[in-house]
Amino acid sequence: MIDLRRLHVLRAVDHYGTVTAAARALHFTPSAASQQIRQLGRELGVTLLEPQGRRVRLTPAAQRLLAHADEIQARWELAELDLREDSGQPAGLLRMAGFPVAVTALLAPATAALVARHPRLVPRVREAEAADCFDLLFDGDVELAVVEAKPDEPPRDRSRFDQRPLLDDPFDLVVAAGHRLAGRDRVNLAETADDPWIVPSATCTCRTQVLAACGAAGFTPDVAHDSMNWNATIALVAHGLGVALVPRLAPLPPGNAVVRLPCAGEPRRKILTVTRHGGRTGAAVAAALAELERLVPALLAV
Missing domain, CATH: 1.10.10.10 (Winged helix-like DNA-binding domain superfamily/Winged helix DNA-binding domain)
Structure with a gap:
């Protein structure tokens, strides 16, 4: 044995x-x-x-x-x-994890809806970056994670984790309110080739997508500033220090004089839901996934 x-x-x-x-x-x-x-x-x-x-x-x-x-x-x-789920109804403890924007835009409202719809369910949310989410799943510390796919890394072991697309999150160009492109309905990134840029720092997953989007538009961005979170990025843009690509899921803080502009070609990042194999069929996880999917259409509206 x-x-x-x-x-x-x-x-x-x-x-x-x-x-x-x-x-x-x-x-x-x-x-x-x-x-x-x-x-x-x-x-x-x-x-x-x-x-x-x-x-x-x-x-x-x-x-x-x-x-x-x-x-x-x-x-x-x-x-x-x-x-555990002999009644077939969501009940008990449900532990979820996600990267910061996923918590703000997805897990927080989904959790509120779960509490309202399923009084026997006790959701718990934990903020964690993608690599830590996989460790939490492996260790049995969470049942569901929302992660950002890393385009420059091979997929995690598919025999161990059940990974499925939740949404493709478009990047929008964010410029200061007084920028020459601020009044446009849609922009081509090539029009920003001569602008200074604020890009995610080397430790951030989105840096790869931002640089790839600029490369696809035919230029290498002039990186004036690096930031580790979207609030810092938007503050730098608001002060006229450059332009930036920001995922649509990332909210614009109130009081910042910036404009969000959809981009031609819509560069995107992939957001995934991840469970351990066998964990997706439970009533609690299924209820959480349903709430996340309900949120997606409104979140992606410009």
């Missing part, structure tokens, strides 16, 4: 990338985590870890075992849902 606790340690090493990172997440020492995996290998009669320089890596046998482990985890998720 496989010890499922040891199997979870192996899954954690695969998810977090190293024994040290997995041990930290599981509150083990690295040596204890390695010992758990070695013991699992002895029980199965295979080697699961092998040296790679000063580190270790998972063997082909470990990778084959992980495919079965993910199926076991998905079946366990379904079994838990079946036992």
Whole structure:
């Protein structure tokens, strides 16, 4: 009989990338985590870890075992849902996570609607960036996450996470109220090639999309300022320090003299809903997904 606790340690090493990172997440020492995996290998009669320089890596046998482990985890998720939701009605604790704009524009209003519609449901929202959302899902700390897809990274393990599109969020050009383009109904980004630009900092997912949109319009933006959040971006634009691309989901703070302009070609970012495999069919998660989908049409209106 496989010890499922040891199997979870192996899954954690695969998810977090190293024994040290997995041990930290599981509150083990690295040596204890390695010992758990070695013991699992002895029980199965295979080697699961092998040296790679000063580190270790998972063997082909470990990778084959992980495919079965993910199926076991998905079946366990379904079994838990079946036992907890005998009435078929949303009830109990529902933990959700999302990046800051997703919390503001999506999870906050969806949670309010869930509370009003389903009095037996107890939603909890946690703000977290995309990478942390996947870790929270893997660790069982949330049931549903809203994340921004990263175009420059490969997709997360599809056998472990159920990722589905929620919406394509267009980027609009934001300019100061006195800018020469402010009175237009729609603009071509090429018209801003000579403007100074405010772009997301290197740690922000949207930087890649902004630079790609400018590149598709035929120019490299003259980056005058970097910012880490949309409020800072909009403040810089309002003071006439440059132009910026801002996702439509990001609200414009009141009192800022800026204008939001749709762009020809509508550059977009993809927003996804993510659960663990087997977790999407539960009544509570299904109710939350329905509320999120109800919000989308109004949010994307200009």
